[in-house]
Amino acid sequence: TPLTPTVLVIFGAAGDLAWRKLVPALYCLSAEGWLPEKFAVIGVDRKEMAKEEYLRHLRTGVESFCRRKLDDASWTSFTSSLVQYHCGDLSHPDTFGVLAKAIEELRQQWGGVANPVFYLATAPSLIEPIAQGLGKVGLGKRVPGSRIVVEKPFGRDLASAQTLNRSLGEVFEEKQIFRIDHYLGKETVQNILALRFGNAWFEPIWDRRYIDYVQITVAETIGVEQRGGYYERAGALRDMVQNHLFQLLCTVAMEPPVSFDAEEVRNKKTDVLHAIRPFPTEAVHRLAVRGQYGAGWVRGERVPAYRNEPNVSPDSRVETFVALKVFVDNWRWQDVPFYLRTGKRMAQRISQIVISLRPVPHQAFPEIAVDQWHPNRMILNIQPQESILLNFQAKRPGPTIRLSPVDLRFSYRDAFKSETPEAYETLLRDVILGDGTLFMRADQVEAAWSLVDPILQVWESNPPTDFPNYSAGSWGPEAAQVLIARDGRSWFESP
Ligand code: BG6
Numbered sequence: 001t002p003l004t005p006t007v008l009v010i011f012g013a014a015g016d017l018a019w020r021k022l023v024p025a026l027y028c029l030s031a032e033g034w035l036p037e038k039f040a041v042i043g044v045d046r047k048e049m050a051k052e053e054y055l056r057h058l059r060t061g062v063e064s065f066c067r068r069k070l071d072d073a074s075w076t077s078f079t080s081s082l083v084q085y086h087c088g089d090l091s092h093p094d095t096f097g098v099l100a101k102a103i104e105e106l107r108q109q110w111g112g113v114a115n116p117v118f119y120l121a122t123a124p125s126l127i128e129p130i131a132q133g134l135g136k137v138g139l140g141k142r143v144p145g146s147r148i149v150v151e152k153p154f155g156r157d158l159a160s161a162q163t164l165n166r167s168l169g170e171v172f173e174e175k176q177i178f179r180i181d182h183y184l185g186k187e188t189v190q191n192i193l194a195l196r197f198g199n200a201w202f203e204p205i206w207d208r209r210y211i212d213y214v215q216i217t218v219a220e221t222i223g224v225e226q227r228g229g230y231y232e233r234a235g236a237l238r239d240m241v242q243n244h245l246f247q248l249l250c251t252v253a254m255e256p257p258v259s260f261d262a263e264e265v266r267n268k269k270t271d272v273l274h275a276i277r278p279f280p281t282e283a284v285h286r287l288a289v290r291g292q293y294g295a296g297w298v299r300g301e302r303v304p305a306y307r308n309e310p311n312v313s314p315d316s317r318v319e320t321f322v323a324l325k326v327f328v329d330n331w332r333w334q335d336v337p338f339y340l341r342t343g344k345r346m347a348q349r350i351s352q353i354v355i356s357l358r359p360v361p362h363q364a365f366p367e368i369a370v371d372q373w374h375p376n377r378m379i380l381n382i383q384p385q386e387s388i389l390l391n392f393q394a395k396r397p398g399p400t401i402r403l404s405p406v407d408l409r410f411s412y413r414d415a416f417k418s419e420t421p422e423a424y425e426t427l428l429r430d431v432i433l434g435d436g437t438l439f440m441r442a443d444q445v446e447a448a449w450s451l452v453d454p455i456l457q458v459w460e461s462n463p464p465t466d467f468p469n470y471s472a473g474s475w476g477p478e479a480a481q482v483l484i485a486r487d488g489r490s491w492f493e494s495p
Contacts, residue, residue: 004145005038005110006432007103011090011130012122013043014054017151022121023058024066025424030082031074034429038110042102043085044095054085067419090122091129093136100137115145117431124153128167135171149178149431152243153234154440157456158449165442178431179440183244185423185430187412188382190438192251192353193265195380195388202378203256205357207332212375215339215354215492216248218382219346221298223472224320228311235318237290237459240342242452243440246273248382249338252353253328262437266444273447277327284458289479291321292464293345296472303345303472317463320344321470323480324455325487339484341491345472351382354492371396371404377492386412386420 008026010018029035043054058079062070084102088095107114116139120127127150134140134148148168155161168177183189196203205211218240224231231239250269257264279287294305307314321343328338355378367373370393379389390408395401412420430438469477475493484491 003036003432004115005106005113006036006115006117007040007042007106008117008119008428008432009042009044009099009103010119010121011044011126012120013085014045014047014049014057015121017121018043019058019061020065021422021424022119022428024062025422025428027062027066027070027075027078028068028421028425029429030078031068031071034425036432038114039082039432040106041083042099043083044088044090044099045085046087046089048087049085051083051085055079055083058083067422090126091133093133096133096137096139100139103139113145115147115432115434116143117147117149119149119431121151124151127164131168131171140171141173141176145434146172147176147178147431147434148172149180151180153238154179154243154445155449156233156238158446158453161445161449165446169442174442175434175436177442178436179442179445180427181243181247181438181440182423182427183247184438184440185425185427186382187420187423187426188380188386189248189251190426191388191412192380197256208334208336210357211336212356212358213337213339213487213489214249214252214356216245216252216341216352217354217491218245218248218342218351219348219475220342220344221346221349221473223293223303223345224306224309224312226310228309231320232312232316232318235290236320236322236342236344237452237455241322241324241340242448245340245342246276246448246451247440248353249276249326249328249340252355253333253338255332260437262435265437266441270441270444270447271330272328273444273451275328275330275333276451277329278451279454281454281458284455287325287483288455288459289321289323289477289483290319290459290464291323291343291470291477291480292316292318292467293320293343293470293472294468296345296474298345298347298473305468305472306345307468317467319459319464321346321476321480323476323483325483337487339489339491341476341480343470343476347473347475347493349384352492353380353382354378355380356489356492365401365403369401369403371402374405379492 010022012018086098088098103114103116118134120130131148139146155164196206250272253272254268257268292306296303306312306320307316323341326338326340357376359375377391381387388410391405393403394406396404427438
């Protein structure tokens with residue numbers, strides 16, 4: 001069925017997100033025929049630019065960040081009919097009047113249908129004024145096909161997220177609000193659902209009877225780059241754990257959905273958030289570790305400490321690393337620890353989930369016959385490698401019995417030989433289709449904040465005395481090793 005005619009309005013159209021992510025994703029969708037036949041992009045930004053200048057700027061973004069090589073024919077067809085640029089103050093009433101008119105013109109040109117999608121690629125402080133502005137010119141609830149897309153950070157604690165949800169809710173229905181968590185758009189994250197619920201192999205053992213513990217790591221080698229201003233008010237717990245790591249955890253831990261209906265999938269994930277054992281104030285020091293990077297070497301390059309990055313205070317207390325021990329209190333997961341960690345300037349860029357099984361109930365092989373005794377593991381590599389690995393014991397060739405761990409590996413690239421779309425391509429297409437499955441619902445955002453709020457409070461009232469406590473290029477602070485070593489385990493560090 002043909003897609004409904006759509007006008008995508010990007011607020012903050014001259015900004016970094018539009019340049020690096022949104023427009024390259026739209027270009028790919030357009031070149032590969034995924035956009036509606038009747039489709040237009042209206043860019044709005046306060047920056048004054050002629051349309052030609054704006055297009056030249058976008059073109060450099062596509063050339064640098066798009067997985068597809070730019071070809072002139074596709075670029076011309078993408079830009080000539082599609083893109084308009086309006087210069088205007090993003091929260092001034094006039095801007096919304098101009099927009100309403102432009103959308104109305106397109107609607108008439110297109111025979112009476114034009115779903116407006118408003119993408120807020122702006123500072124979070126502009127979310128409310130833009131939503132209100134749209135509401136005043138009748139572009140909110142009154143237009144059923146209208147949608148608003150908001151980027152993180154969605155609030156900075158439970159109270160601010162609730163306020164934001166309330167104020168968006170005055171203008172749009174919940175099903176018109178698309179809160180981005182770009183991790184959900186990643187192919188490998190969606191594949192966790194395919195793996196679990198499209199196969200008979202795994203789900204029968206996917207619970208506390210067979211799984212001993214789960215580790216989720218999102219390690220980055222980059223530092224805060226030019227985002228010191230934002231990061232100083234955020235830190236890793238807000239920037240990564242409240243959203244991306246918790247969403248990964250929900251994907252691993254959720255109950256099987258009855259269908260892939262957006263509400264059904266999100267209900268099942270929300271159940272996990274509600275089952276996560278709250279962090280009592282007195283236990284935060286045992287269950288949560290924070291770190292901040294000092295200077296060090298990352299892949300042969302000397303890099304500065306966080307406190308010496310641009311726009312960072314020289315005595316900053318902001319964490320660039322977090323490790324948590326989390327329990328999900330329900331029938332499936334009671335007492336199975338989920339160890340989560342994320343950090344900047346770590347030894348390696350890797351996002352991965354490790355599922356570690358309990359040992360066999362009885363060890364019949366003599367100890368001497370086993371080269372390396374470790375439990376069976378399944379490793380879901382999310383990035384940069386996109387693969388799944390099943391690790392098990394096999395008999396070494398030879399006249400005696402000797403067991404050695406081996407791997408069974410599935411690699412996306414080898415299996416499908418096709419290019420993987422970027423998360424933003426998937427997410428933009430879903431917004432156009434009106435499919436909210438891969439977006440955060442209001443209750444999920446709030447449930448996640450209510451879990452991290454107590455940790456934030458304990459950390460804020462007990463400033464760290466040992467920062468920086470890990471060197472750039474390492475695997476984080478010593479305390480993170482201790483957190484897991486206390487349980488007789490260690491972090492899985494892939495080769
Ligand atoms: C963003 C965070 O949401 O995710 C960044 O704000 C982080 O700090 C980024 O670098 C990581 O995303 P990815 O897709 O590169 O793993």
